[in-house]
Amino acid sequence: MTTWIIAYNKDGNTATLKTESDHQPDIDEAVELVTQMARREFGEGDVEHEHDPDLESTPATRLAERYGITITGISEA
Incomplete structure (x- = not known):
């Protein structure tokens, strides 16, 4: 199994x-x-x-509207 890192932005800060x-x-x-x-x-x-x-109502849009989170990348650890 591989470890993947999902980077996201919330409140101007990047987290993983x-x-x-x-x-x-x-x-x-x-x-x-x-x-x-x-x-x-x-x-x-x-x-x-x-x-x-x-805005189109998609899971990503709902994530951004509800929690202020946007996905910024997906990479292998």
């Missing part, structure tokens, strides 16, 4: 999340892993957040 997988996680898998971490670390987030109707 390590995960084990046989394959490199794609962006959808990375968003799901970071969302699970955010729920554990920060609770349910801003549940009453205001959704921008001009």
